[in-house]
Amino acid sequence: MAVRNQPETRWAWVEVDRGALRKNVRAFRRLLRGRERLCCVVKADAYGHGASECCQIMQQAGADMFAVATVAEGVQLRETGIKLPVLVLSEPPIEAIPTLLAYNVMPSVYTVEFALAYGECAVQAGTVGRYHLAIETGMNRIGVPCTEALEFRRSIDFHRGLECDGVFTHFATADDPDGWDYQLQRKRFDEAVAALRDAGLEVGTVHCDNTPATIFDPASHYDMVRVGIGLYGLMPCESARGRIELAPVMSVRARVTRTAHPAMGEGVGYGFTYRVPRTTVQICTLPIGYADGLARTLSNRMEVLYRGQRVRQVGNICMDQCMVAIQQTTVRPMPEAEVGDVMTIVGRDGDDEITMDEMAALRGTINYEVACGFGMRLDKVYV
Template sequence: MGQDRCPDTRWAWVEIDKGALRRNTRAFKDLLEPGVRMMAVVKADAYGHGAVQCVKVMRAAGADQFAVATVKEGLELREAGITWPILILSEPPMECVQTLVEHDLMPSVYTQGFALAYGECAAALGKVGKYHLALETGMTRIGVNWKDAVEFRRGIDFHRGLSCAGTFTHFATADVPGDWTFALQFKRFTEAVSAMRGAGIDCGLVHCDNTPATILYPDTHLDMCRVGVGLYGMQPAESTRPHISLDPVMGVRAKVTRVIYPETGAGVSYGLTYTVARQNTQIATIPVGYADGLSRTLSDKMDVLVHGTRCPQVGHICMDQCMFAVDVNTRRAVRPMDEVHYGDVVTILGADGNERITAEEMAKLRGTINYEVTCNFGMRLEKVYV
């Protein structure tokens, strides 16, 4: 369960299960008809799982292309030797067009000024700048208005330094089966694509499905699907759970750095929000805190797993450490268990024995979504791939 995987420099780490990642990637690939490509979304360091390592596993399991959020994220993949197509899911600053061209990173395009600057740079370097046209169909985030697609393309297509490799939009309500706004967005998107094709404009790979749409709407797969959170073993919504089985990829572990039997009435952590109420209660410390992604809002609300048993986290979560309580075996114990010792492995996220703490459980306690939970844990903790 991780006893031998602890880094030498700190008794806290993230475990990434490459086998689970491989199985999830294949599960999504199996949803697609032959010829439909899969773009794996690895932004935010693969949702906290480590983009470089994840890309290699995903590619071997069937992913065709990859998507990131920023130019820096794309560069990190290129510098690691990743040569497959990479899309940046927004239009970057105009100042970085040379970087895009030199490293073959495809930007999303939705303003004429950026498109022409990108094309000029590509032509000056003797290259063609590939891009994906982003269309606004109802999410009100990015993109050319779907009604203006033909006019926009005519305004940039004269440039010999540009080549449209794809056209896409993004759904706001794909996780709601039968939602009318989803149907409206898809109708607008397909109408815009048809209008461009009718005008003799090449749209490249046409794609609109995110993770929930890939699962729930096979009729909208088109040329390619963009799959993100599901690859990491997290359901994008409760509505998708009956349709695909996914294996969690991330675990978060730590080892106990201190354990004592405080006197009854002793307080724990900043503000002393927890008070030891009975004898035979251990208070154990682990080196994980809110700077590692364990949100301070979870203080006195969450559990950890030790020896396959849930133990309550107690006191305010600190920046680099937190504490939990162990109700050692007595007749009055609420959650009776054996003593915890220095160096014992503690699970913050993941499975231990028959118990599991999921990103969904933690997200519910935080009032957020599972995506944010894993992204947060990926910021500082060292990753161990198993």
């Protein structure tokens, strides 16, 4: 297959489709009404797609805010020129407060100790520390318990160095919007926000929707939605298919670095978990392994695409390399590969496609983890 670009130092890479990313951002914008805003979640290096580059594209396509998981991720966005608001989706260590203020990155807040330290540092810096109040409504991960939100705000609102820029919660079962658990979380959040407002306290931007809630429940969009996995063309759950049209953004490809024709009975890879059968087999090496996100549990269970056809991966996947077998049969003749030929680990080649969801199912995990894993070490090429 034709390749438009590739890294110069290694024959394995991630391709990120700029056009698909723009399309997905705009698809979510079309779900919004009136003044509802879009927060693009770009944590974990934009789910492995490259946060710096993706944020530029998202900003042009209509993003209003970005959300990250760590202070370092927020700093990276600022250092690459991102001016939109940036929210850290957890409460960082107190030691991170000077960095937050220096780079104008907002933390989530849910402990009095952090909030007051944040306010004090902001006053000393001659500014105001803006934050988003995280409210715990049932996921039991982070946040002020919903029944204590008003008391919490009253215990910190005296501080002139603090400003509540928003309040939020996170749903645990948004893929089941009619379910009791989802409805209970939303009810608890509504009641907590109403209590703050009734007490005359500023709540700023109210937001609770992740990708599935954004798709399934327009009534819970409030002031802003937080979209993550959907931006990258991956469905958060099977029931979302058909509700919104998204395009996969990431493909993973590699070039053949070696070919060989081992004799019948010869083993391939650590432990010889595959041995060459009686039929003619060409063994091809690809420079991608489990350190690049190609999980070792996929050994002898996955396929890759070569010239639009599926070929089997064989032997144990190594840290930096894996092997595939091109096996000639009378039913399916296939040209043998040469060094430099491209194979597709994830993505489309011809009429066939290997998806993140297919690979996730083989691994017993979710597409989120698959995408993040490929993004950790492989070079990214934007096409």
